[in-house]
Amino acid sequence: MQIDWDVEIPMDDGLVVRADIFRPQAEGRYPVLMSYGPYAKGLPFQVGFPAQWQTLTAKHPEILHGSSGKYANWETADPERWVPLGYICIRVDSRGAGRSPGVIDPFSAREAQDFHDCIEWAARQPWSNGKIGLAGVSYYAASQWIVAGKRPPHLAAICPFEGFTDFYRDACRHGGMLCTFLTEWYPRQVTSVQHGLGSRGHVNPNNDVPVSGPDELSDEALMANRVDIDAMQVGAELITAEYFDGRRANLPAIEVPVLSCGNWGGQGLHLRGNIEGYLRAGSKQKWLEMHGLEHWTAFYTDYGVALQRRFFDHFLKGEDNGWDREPPIRLQVRHVDGFVERAEYEWPLARTAWTRMYLDADSLALQVEPLPTASLHAFDGLKGKVSFSTLPFAHDTEVTGPLAATLYLSTTARDADLFVTVRAFAPDGKEHLVLGAVEPNAPIAQGWLRASHRQLDPQASKPYQPVHTHDALQLLEPGQVYEVQVEIWPTCFVFPQGYRLVLTVGGSDFQHDLPGPYPQLYGKNVRGSSVLLHDHPVDRSESRFGGVTSLHCGGKFASHILVPVIPAD
Template sequence: MQIDWDVEIPMDDGSVVRADVFRPAGEGRHPVLMSYGPYAKGLPFQDGYPVQWQSLVAAYPEILKGSSGRYANWETADPERWVPLGYICIRVDSRGAGRSPGVIDPFSPREAKDFHDCIEWAAGQPWSNGKIGLAGVSYYAATQWMVAATRPAHLAAICPFEGFSDYYRDACRHGGILNTFMKVWYPQQVENVQHGLGARGHINPNTGVPISGPAELGDEEMRANRVDISALHLHSECITDSYYEGRRANLAAIEVPVLSCGNWGGHGLHLRGNVEGYLGAGSAQKWLELHGLEHWTEFYTDYGVALQKRFFDHFLKGEDNGWDREPPLKLQIRHVDRFVERAEHEWPLARTEWTRLYLDAGQRALQPAPASTASHAAFDGLKGTVSFSTAPFEQDMEVTGPLAATLHISTTARDADLFLTVRAFAPDGKEHLIVGAVDPHAPLAQGWLRASHRKLDPQASKPYRPVHAHETVEVLEPGSVYELQVEIWPLCFVFRKGYRLVLTVGSSDFEHDLPGPHPQIYGKEMRGCSVLLHDHPDDRTAERFAGQTTLHTGGEGHASFLLLPVIPATR
C-alpha cells in the first residue's frame, strides 16, 4: 500500500484542505472511496475512541482480518481492508479541522463546495480511474447527501451509512425542540482536533506529527476559527432562520446511485435521514438497507463491508455482479432475540395494514375502537408522563414502518413539548429494551413535537408521516384544545404473543428504570436516549412551558390514536 500523507487539495478561494491517500502500490488507475469531515484523519480509531474500539474488535474480531488496525479511523473505511480490493481510500480533513486550516462551520454550504472540489480533484489524479464513491458513517454520511446534490461530474455512487439528510428535522430540532447533542459533541469531537492545536493536540503515531497541524494558535484565534454551534442552534428555532439556509440537502437534485444504510435503533440522529434520503433522492437507482446494533458496528463487519463492496464494485468498477437486480430494500427484521434478513420492494411496505390504536385516558389503554366516553390525563409540562397499553397480544405481531400519532391536548402554559415513546413489555412485566445506535438500552421508537410548531407542510405530509413546516411559532391559548399530528420515527419489531405495546406521552426525554450505575458519554448518563437529549434550559423555559399538559381522549371530537404499520404474517 502506498500512502501519501497531507496531500494538499486547492480550493476555489485560494485555501487548501489536506488529505491522506491510501492506494495500491505500483502503476494503474483505481476507483476512489472518499470521506470528508472534521474528526482528524490522523487520529487512529483506537486512540481517539478506545472504549468503542475495544468493544468493537472484541465482539467482531473479523474487523481485524487482514488489517493491523493502525490506519483505522473513526467512522471511515479502513484502508487495509479496502486497498487490497483495488480501491483508493482518501480521507480529507474538512476546513478548519485536523491538518486543514480555516474556519470550522459544520454542514455549511462552504463545506459542500469544498467536498465537491475534492471529488473533482481526485478524479483528475493519475492513479484515479475517474470514478469517485463516497463512504462513511454519521458526519461522513450526512455530508454525502449535501455534496451529491451539487452534482460533481465524477461522483459515481454514494453510500451514506447512518447519517441524517435533513439537518433541521433529523439533527438540530426534533419536532421543533432543540436537540442538545451537538452542544456536547462539538467540544469533544471537533474542537478537540481543531486545526491550530499543534503539539497541544494528539500525535499521529504513524507519522509522528501533530494531527491538528504544526501551527499553534492562541485561544482567541482558535475561537475565531470556529462557529459557535450551540448558540446558533439555540437562537435558530425555525427552519426559515438564516442559519439553516443551504444546510439541508436538496435530495431531488441527487442523480447518482445511492445505497442508504440506516439503523433501526438510531432515533434522534441516525434513522430518519436515511429513510427520507432514500425516498427523496432523485436517483433512478437507489437502495435502502436497515439494520440494528451499535451505530458504527455494521459499517465494519463482514456483512457491512460485503454489502458496500458489491455496491461499489458495480458502480465504480463496472462489475456485472447482479447488484442492479437487487430488490430496493434489504431489511434486518428485529425479533426479540435475533434479526432476520428480508428483501422488500417499497417503503412503506405495500401490504401494510394501517392500524389505529385509540388512547383511552380513563383506562390508560390502547384499544381498537375509540372510547365513547370522554376522559383526560394530565401531566407536568416540564417533566411528566402518562402511559397507555394494549392488552397482551394473542399472537405474534410485526410492526415495521413509519408511525404517527394524532393527539388532542390542552395546557395551562403558553406552549407544550411532547415526547412520544413506543415501548415493548414482556409477559413478566419487564420492558424489552434494545441495543440502540448510541445507547445500550433504548426503547423501540420515539417521536417529538413542540405544540407551537404544529402547522403541517401539506404537500410533504402523509397520514403515516406528518411533516411540519417549522416556519412560524404559534403559541397556545391556555385551556384551548388543539389537535396535533406527531411524527414517530420508523420502527421494526416482532412482538411475541403475550407481549404488550405501550405508548408513553410525556414532556421530557425517555428514561428507563434499570438500576445504576449507568454508563456515561460526554459526562451524561445513558438512560435510554444517550446524549440525544432535549434539555437546554433556555430552549425549554419555565416561563413558556411550566404548567399542566392535558391529553384528551374519547367522546366527541377527541379521538386520539396511534397509527401502526402492522405487517400481516405470510401464509
Template sequence: MHKTEQRDDMIIEWDVPIPMEDGIVLRADVYRPIGPGRYPVLMSHGPYAKGLPMQTGYAPVWRQLTRDHPDAVAESTNKYQSFEVADPECWVPYGYICIRVDSRGSGRSQGYLDCLSARETKDYYNCIEWAAVQSWSSGKIGLTGISYYAVNQWQVAALKPPHLHAICPFEGFADLYRDTVRHGGILCSFMLRWYPIQVESIQHGAGDRAPINPNTGDSIAGPETEAPEVLKGRRADLTQQQVENVYATDSYYLERTPVLEDIEVPMLSRGNWGGLANHLRGNIEAFVRSGSKKKWLEMHNFEHWTEFYTTGGRALMRRFFDHFLKDEDNGWDREPPLMLNLRRPDGFIQRTEHEWPLARTDWTRSFLDAASLSLGSQSAAPAKAAFHALSHGVTFWGPEQEQEGEITGPVSATLFVSSSTVNADVFLTLRAFGPNGREVLFAGATDPNNPVSFGWLRASRRKLDLARSLPYRPWHVHDEDQLLLPGDVYELDIEIWPTSIILPRGYRLALTVAGQDFDHRLPEPLPSMWGTPMHGCSIHLHDVDSDRPADVFGGMTTIHTGGEFPSSVLLPVIPNHNL
C-alpha cells in the same frame, strides 16, 4: 508536509495539498495500490482529523468493537484505522484508492471551520473533481463513511459533481433541523456537547495540544500551535448557531439541508433502527425522496459503527461499489431495493422488500382512552388525563397480542391536547413489554437500552405543510410559533420515527405521553457517554433550560380522548409477516 512512502503493501501520500479556488489549501491522505494503473476512489471529507487513530481518539469504541466483533479488525494491521471512515487496508487490496480529506479548518487543513456549511460542501465537490483527474484515478469517485461522513455525502451529491458515481451514506441525518438539532421544534443538546469534544479539540492550529499521528510523527491538527483565543476566531460558534436559529426556515438550516430530490447518483443508504434522535430518519427519508433511479436501503442493528467495519458489512458495500465503480456484473443491480434486519425481543431476522412503506401494510389505528389508560381498536367515551408538563407523563397500554405480529414502517400519532400555559412540549415513546411486565429494550446505536421509537412536538409548532404531509408522516413547517390559549384543546399530528419490531404472542405495545425525555429507570450505575449517564435516549437530550423555561413549559398538560377528540396512534402492521 507532503511526503510519499511505501508500506503495508500500499503507496501512501501524506498531506497531499488540494487547493480551493479561494486560495485555501486542504490536506488529504491518499492510500493506493502499488501496481500501475488507474483505480476507482473511495473518499471521505470531514472534521475528525484524518490522522487520529480510533484507538487513541475513541478508545471505548475501539475496545467494544474489538471485543464484540473481532472480525471487524481481523483483516488489517489497524495502523490506519480512523473513526467512521474506511480502513484502507480493507479496500486497497481490492483495487480501490482511499482518500481522507480534513475539511476546512480541521486537522491538517487551513481555513475557517464552519461545520456542514455551503462552503464546506463546495470544498467537497472540489475534492471529488480533483481526485478524478489525478494520474492514478479511473475518474470514478465513490463516497462512504459514518455519521458526519454520511451527512455530507447527501449534501455534495445534491450538487451533482460530474465524476461522482456512487455514495454509501452509513447512519446519518439528512435534515439537520428535524433529524438532529430540533426534534419537533425542541432543542436537543447533542451537538452542543459534540462540537467541543470531537471538533474544536482537533481544530487546525491546535498543534502540540492535539494527539500525534503514530504513522507520521506529526500532530494531527497542524504544524503550528495557536493560542486558544486565536482559534476561537477561526471557527463558527455552533452553540450560538443552534440556540439562536429556532426555525427550520432559518438560513442556518436551509444552507445545511440538501434537496434530496436533486440526488441522482446511485445510493446505498444504510440506517440503524436504534439510531433514535440522530441516525435513522435521515437514511429512510433519503432513500424515499432521492431522485436516484438506482437506490437501495439497508437497515441494521447493533452499535452505531459496527456494521460498517464487520466482514459482512464491508462485503455488502464492496459489492455495491464494485458494480458502480468497476462496472462488475455481480448481480447487485438485481438486488431488491430494501434489505431489512427485523427486530425481535430475542434477536433478528433478515428479509428483503421492494418499497417503503411496505405495500401490504395494514395501517391500523389504535385509540387512546384516558379513562382506562389503554389503547384500543375503537374510540371510547370522552375522557382526559392530565400530567405535570415536565414529568414522565402517562402511559397508555395496548392489549396482549393473541398471536405474533409485526410492526415495520413509519408511525404517527394524533393527540388532542390542552395546556395550562401558552405552550407545551410533547414527548412520545412507543414501547413494548413482555408477559412478565418487563420492558423490551434494544441495543441502540449509542445507548444499549433503547425503547421501540420516539416522537416529539412543541405544541406551538403544530402547523403542517399539507402538501408534504402523509398520514403516517406529518410534515411540520417550523416557521413560526402559534401559542396556545390556556385550556383550549388543540389537535397535534406527531411523527414517530420509523421502526421495526416483531412481537410474540403475549407481548403488548404501549405509548407514553410525557413532557420530558424517556427514562427506562433501570438500576444504576448506567453506561455513560461524555460523562452523561444514558437512560434510554443516549446523549440526545432536550435539556437546554433556555429553550424550555419552566414558566412556559412547566404547567399542566392534558390529553383528551374519545368523542370529539379521538386521540390515536397509527401503526404499520404487516400481515402474514412470516411468509
C-alpha cells in the same frame, strides 16, 4: 500500499485542505472512495475512541482479519481492507479541522463546496479512473447527501452509512425542540482536533506528526476559527433561520446511484435521514438497507464491507456482479433474540395493515375502537408523563414502518413539548429494551413535537407521516384544546405473543426504569435516550412550558396512534 500524507487540495477561495491518500503500489488507475469531515484523518480509531474500538474488535474480531487496524479511523473506510480490493482511499480533513486550516463550520455550504472540489480534484489525478465513490458513517454520511445534491460531475456513487439528510428535523431540532447533542458533541469530537492545536493535540503514531497541524494558535485565535454552534442553534428555532441555509440536503437533485444504510436504533439522529434519503433522492438507481447494533459496527463487519463492495464494484469498476438486480430494500427485521434478513420492494410495505389504537385516559389502555365518552389525563408539562397499554398480543405481531400519533391537548402554559415513545413489555411486566445505535437500552420508537410547531405541510404530509413546516410559531391559548399530529420515527420490531405495546406521552425525554449506576457519555447518564436529549434551559424555559398539560381522549377527541402492523405470511 502507497501512503501519501498531507496532500494539499486547492479550494476555490485559495485555501488548501489536506488529505491522506492510501492507494495500491501497482501502477494503474483505480476508483476512489473518499470521506470528508472534521474528526482528524490522522487520529487512529483506537486512539480517539478507545472504548468503542475495544468493544468493536472484541465483539467482531473479523474486522482485523487482513488488517493491522493501525490505519483504521473513526467512521471511515479501513484502507488495509479496501486497498487490496483495488480501491484508493482518500481521507480529507475538512476546513479548520485536523491538518486543514480555516474556519470550522459543520455541514455548511462552504464545506459542501470544498467537498465538491475535492471530488473533482481526485478525478483528475493520474492514479484515478475518474470514478469517485463516497463512503463513511455519520458525519461522513450526512456530508455525502449534501454534496451529492451539488452534482459533482465525477461523483459516481454514494453509500451514506447512518447519516441524516435534514439537519433541522433529523439532528438539530426534533419536532421544533432543540436537541443538545450537537452542542455537546462539538467540543468533544470536533474542536478537540481543531487545526492549530499543534503540540496540545494528539500525534499520529503512523507518521509522528500532530494530527491538528503544526501551528500553535492561541485560544483566542482558535475560538475565532470556529462557529459557535450553541449560540447559533439556540437562536434558530425556525427552519427559516439563516443558520440552516445550505445545511439540508437537496435530495431530489441527487442523480448518482445510492446505497442508503440505516440503523433501526438510530432514533434521534440518523434513522429518519437514511429512509428519507432513499425515498426522496432523485436517483434512478437506489437501494435501502436497514440494520441494528451499535452506530459504528455494521460499517466495519464482513457483512457491511461485502455489501458496500458489491455496490461500489458495480458502479465504480463496472463489474456485472448482479447488484443491479438486487431488491431495492433489505431489512434486518428485529426480533427479541436477533435479526432476520428479508427483502422488500417498497416503503412503507404495501401489505401494511395500518392499525389505529385509541388512547383511553380512564383505563390507560390502547383500545381498538374509538371511545364514545370523553376522558382526560393531566401531567406536568416539563417532567410528567402518562402511559397507555394494549392487551397482550394473541400472536407474534410485527410492527415495521413509520408511525404517527394524533393527540388532543390543552395546557395552562403558552406552549407544550410532547415526547412520544413506543415501548415493548414482556408478560412478566418488564420492559424489553433494545440495543440502539448509541444507547444500550433503547425503546422501540420515539417521536417529538413542540405544540407551537403543529402547522402541517399538507403537500409533504401523509397519514402515517406528518411533516411540519416549522416556519412559524403558533403559541397556545391556555385551556383551549388543540389537535396535533406527531411524527414517530420508523421502527421494526416483532412483538412476541404475550407482549404488550405501550405508548408513553410526556413532557421530557424518555428514561427507562432500570436501576443504576448508569453508563455516561459526554458527562450525562445514558438512560434510554443516550445524549440525544432536549434539556437546554433556554429552549425549554419554565416561563414558556411550565404548566399542566392535559391529554384529551374519547368522544370528539379521538387521540390515537397509527401503527404499521405487518400481517403474518
